[in-house]
Amino acid sequence: METDPVDAQSSLDAVASAERRSAEIATPPLWFDLWFGVTCAVIPVEAAIGTAIAAAPILVVVECLSFGLLLGTYRRVTGVWPRQLFMFTHLRFVLLLIALVVLLVGAAAANTQLAWSYGLGWWLVPVAVVTAVLATLLSRTGNAMYAHVLGAR
Numbered sequence: 001m002e003t004d005p006v007d008a009q010s011s012l013d014a015v016a017s018a019e020r021r022s023a024e025i026a027t028p029p030l031w032f033d034l035w036f037g038v039t040c041a042v043i044p045v046e047a048a049i050g051t052a053i054a055a056a057p058i059l060v061v062v063e064c065l066s067f068g069l070l071l072g073t074y075r076r077v078t079g080v081w082p083r084q085l086f087m088f089t090h091l092r093f094v095l096l097l098i099a100l101v102v103l104l105v106g107a108a109a110a111n112t113q114l115a116w117s118y119g120l121g122w123w124l125v126p127v128a129v130v131t132a133v134l135a136t137l138l139s140r141t142g143n144a145m146y147a148h149v150l151g152a153r
Contacts, residue, residue, distance in 0.1 A: 030140075
């Protein structure tokens with residue numbers, strides 16, 4: 001059996017190209033991160049509204065539907081599920097997830113305290129916007145790490 005180095009190199013190039021393509025397909029686009037950020041911004045708004053009035057269960061349903069639609073739309077557009085569970089073995093990803101949880105819990109606690117003290121007010125919009133921007137940035141960073149893991153050897 002003969003070994004041709006040109007064929008071996010072209011096979012390795014084809015495998016590397018397939019890995020890069022799978023990383024591109026499986027990495028969520030910008031609209032995914034924006035939608036995720038806006039959906040995360042509902043959490044502190046829900047906490048404030050739940051403190052002031054009893055309409056929070058409606059927002060919980062809206063939030064769950066939004067996350068479900070997000071995942072379903074992503075699957076329809078790309079043909080794959082966003083799977084980042086294997087990244088729990090990577091410390092940087094776990095730290096990003098912890099930062100997201102701290103962001104959401106902190107914003108919800110701050111909104112709850114403000115709603116308890118002052119009622120619903122103008123401060124609800126800036127907190128929601130900041131939460132949306134930070135959640136979008138955290139999602140974007142996590143997805144860049146996901147692409148690196150999928151595309152890197």
